[in-house]
Amino acid sequence: DYEELSALFADADGPRPATGLSKGDKSDDDEILLRGYRDDSIVANFSRTDISADEYDFDFEVYDTEASDSASVNVTEEDVSANFAGGVTTSAAGDVVNVTVELEDSDSTFVSVGGDGVGFFDVVYVEDDDDDDEATFNINTRTMGTNASADAYSSADDIVDTDAADNGATFENADGDVTYDNASHFRKAGEGLNQNELARPAQAGEYDLIASEGDFSANDDNELVVENELDIATLDLVEPTVNGVTTHVAPADSTDEADDVAALLEDVTQSENVALDDRLVIQVEADGIEGYVAQESGKPLDALNEGVNGQYLDDLVDDNNKEGVNFNVESTSATANQDPGTLNFEETTVYFGDGQFFVVADTSDSDTFENSISDGDSYDVTYEYVTDDDERYPFNDEPAWNVNENPDSFAYYASGADTASAETSFTLEEREASFDNENANDTVEVAVNEEASITGTTNLAPGSDVSVRLRSASGASPQFILTDNDAEISEDGTFEATMDTTEGEVGNEATLRFRAGSINVEEIDAVLVEQVQEPAVFEVFDLNPSEETATAGDSVTVSATIENTGESEGAQDVMLTLDGEELNSTEVTLEAGGSTTVEFTADTSGLEAGDYEHAISTDDDEASGTLTIEATDGEDGEDGEDGEDGEDGTDGEDGEDGE
Numbered sequence: 001d002y003e004e005l006s007a008l009f010a011d012a013d014g015p016r017p018a019t020g021l022s023k024g025d026k027s028d029d030d031e032i033l034l035r036g037y038r039d040d041s042i043v044a045n046f047s048r049t050d051i052s053a054d055e056y057d058f059d060f061e062v063y064d065t066e067a068s069d070s071a072s073v074n075v076t077e078e079d080v081s082a083n084f085a086g087g088v089t090t091s092a093a094g095d096v097v098n099v100t101v102e103l104e105d106s107d108s109t110f111v112s113v114g115g116d117g118v119g120f121f122d123v124v125y126v127e128d129d130d131d132d133d134e135a136t137f138n139i140n141t142r143t144m145g146t147n148a149s150a151d152a153y154s155s156a157d158d159i160v161d162t163d164a165a166d167n168g169a170t171f172e173n174a175d176g177d178v179t180y181d182n183a184s185h186f187r188k189a190g191e192g193l194n195q196n197e198l199a200r201p202a203q204a205g206e207y208d209l210i211a212s213e214g215d216f217s218a219n220d221d222n223e224l225v226v227e228n229e230l231d232i233a234t235l236d237l238v239e240p241t242v243n244g245v246t247t248h249v250a251p252a253d254s255t256d257e258a259d260d261v262a263a264l265l266e267d268v269t270q271s272e273n274v275a276l277d278d279r280l281v282i283q284v285e286a287d288g289i290e291g292y293v294a295q296e297s298g299k300p301l302d303a304l305n306e307g308v309n310g311q312y313l314d315d316l317v318d319d320n321n322k323e324g325v326n327f328n329v330e331s332t333s334a335t336a337n338q339d340p341g342t343l344n345f346e347e348t349t350v351y352f353g354d355g356q357f358f359v360v361a362d363t364s365d366s367d368t369f370e371n372s373i374s375d376g377d378s379y380d381v382t383y384e385y386v387t388d389d390d391e392r393y394p395f396n397d398e399p400a401w402n403v404n405e406n407p408d409s410f411a412y413y414a415s416g417a418d419t420a421s422a423e424t425s426f427t428l429e430e431r432e433a434s435f436d437n438e439n440a441n442d443t444v445e446v447a448v449n450e451e452a453s454i455t456g457t458t459n460l461a462p463g464s465d466v467s468v469r470l471r472s473a474s475g476a477s478p479q480f481i482l483t484d485n486d487a488e489i490s491e492d493g494t495f496e497a498t499m500d501t502t503e504g505e506v507g508n509e510a511t512l513r514f515r516a517g518s519i520n521v522e523e524i525d526a527v528l529v530e531q532v533q534e535p536a537v538f539e540v541f542d543l544n545p546s547e548e549t550a551t552a553g554d555s556v557t558v559s560a561t562i563e564n565t566g567e568s569e570g571a572q573d574v575m576l577t578l579d580g581e582e583l584n585s586t587e588v589t590l591e592a593g594g595s596t597t598v599e600f601t602a603d604t605s606g607l608e609a610g611d612y613e614h615a616i617s618t619d620d621d622e623a624s625g626t627l628t629i630e631a632t633d634g635e636d637g638e639d640g641e642d643g644e645d646g647e648d649g650t651d652g653e654d655g656e657d658g659e
């Protein structure tokens with residue numbers, strides 16, 4: 001009819017229904033007058049009508065001419081679908097969750113979160129804005145349902161809108177005679193879901209995720225009813241945990257040098273020793289705080305793995321904040337009149353990803369620690385979630401997303417719950433390096449070779465920009481300066497440089513330097529030789545005894561042969577150990593190919609019965625065996641008491657009279 005035709009061509013690109021004109025006599029004949037036609041096509045928009053599925057013929061006649069045309073259009077039922085990419089999405093309460101809805105025959109849908117069983121309900125409108133047939137968005141589970149709920153949903157590439165009603169969602173009571181302006185009013189209304197304000201941040205539980213066409217109501221029991229449901233999934237929020245703390249090192253650079261977590265992990269090496277000027281990276285395997293830091297920082301929810309300023313973590317762990325999160329990095333060397341030195345989180349960068357976060361500190365920055373630092377300073381690292389014995393974390397009446405009305409307590413733990421914590425330690429060290437192949441004169445021998453290898457060990461972070469330079473001594477002839485700028489440090493701290501030393505001659509003295517950037521870390525005398533001898537290697541042979549049984553308190557003699565299988569003279573400590581604990585040691589010096597026998601006496605006093613591993617070891621080798629300790633015999637028992645005297649016997653019978 002005329003109304004349907006008018007809706008078909010309204011807002012279409014090209015000719016539109018004429019306005020200000022009477023329908024005329026032909027209005028009942030399914031006709032309409034269009035104007036504005038030039039060389040354009042005529043477009044009909046079927047999404048604006050409720051026309052039934054069928055085949056329709058359209059006839060077009062040009063006014064005041066004999067021109068005409070016709071077209072046939074087959075209208076089919078729209079097969080709209082929306083499906084969650086995952087049936088169950090699991091995350092710690094308090095973290096940021098990523099949700100994807102796959103769309104077909106539509107570019108939008110409504111997604112509700114929660115329902116009856118969790119005491120929470122919310123709805124957002126999502127729309128595919130990058131034409132990939134899906135809408136992806138993030139949920140900050142720390143702020144949803146609070147006074148910051150407008151910030152709880154975001155999308156990098158698509159559209160997510162917390163005003164679902166403005167996008168067509170409806171909310172009604174059971175009879176349909178009361179409507180509500182938005183999801184919040186519907187959630188709290190007596191004839192709606194009749195839910196109270198959140199008492200605290202959204203807790204662990206299973207929250208329904210429902211994709212629908214946006215028609216919501218409550219039945220007479222205040223239970224949620226979703227009309228035209230398209231798909232359902234589960235957002236499984238679990239209680240946050242603390243699983244460990246680990247320290248790493250990374251090459252010297254600014255704290256925000258890494259583009260994201262993946263790039264940072266390519267740079268780090270696990271270590272409890274940190275060379276000064278390198279980056280310290282503290283990995284905390286804990287969840288539940290990501291949403292807090294996201295809201296405090298204003299960082300897009302999908303960009304937390306790109307790093308945020310550490311001041312927002314500092315706000316969270318501040319003792320006055322009462323969030324129940326303690327993060328302490330404190331020096332172990334405090335004086336009676338001074339507090340221990342601490343890490344200044346405000347000078348760090350924090351990266352989030354996969355249920356953990358990384359704190360990156362620049363040890364070359366004088367502001368990184370609250371005190372001056374030096375070689376050998378040790379720090380204890382403790383991360384924990386604490387609770388109050390009597391009170392849980394409660395919001396105020398608003399509820400304000402970050403206001404705890406009770407004593408210090410973690411938002412997701414019950415009162416009196418056990419503290420969750422993890423700890424580790426690290427030590428700061430001056431940068432250092434040492435070279436292999438030192439001879440008896442403390443001079444490094446370097447072979448004259450087109451590919452001479454110079455090796456050593458350093459405490460600088462693997463991946464650091466280092467170089468090795470060999471410079472002839474003053475007065476040496478010929479003069480040379482040789483540098484390998486591509487020296488690499490392995491994960492175990494060893495390094496190797498390769499250079500062509502044929503510019504020099506055997507016997508030339510030189511200076512060998514290990515450099516980080518433009519700074520000399522180590523400098524030592526060197527000499528060019530025809531061939532570098534392999535260093536001393538102390539191997540252990542002929543452990544005697546390899547198996548032995550003794551009684552606790554006995555002395556056991558253990559011996560072994562030590563042989564230097566290297567090409568240079570050397571000296572090493574040789575140790576006797578029992579289950580890894582050193583009992584005795586002696587220094588042994590051997591020329592290349594030399595050997596000697598060492599002998600130790602092990603006192604077994606105080607050992608309990610059982611098997612123990614005994615070993616003789618050097619820096620290069622170890623030989624081990626089994627020592628079985630038996631308990632000593634017990635002392636003789638005391639004599640038993642005398643038995644009781646037996647009873648008197650009975651009298652014999654009288655004999656018979658004689659005949």
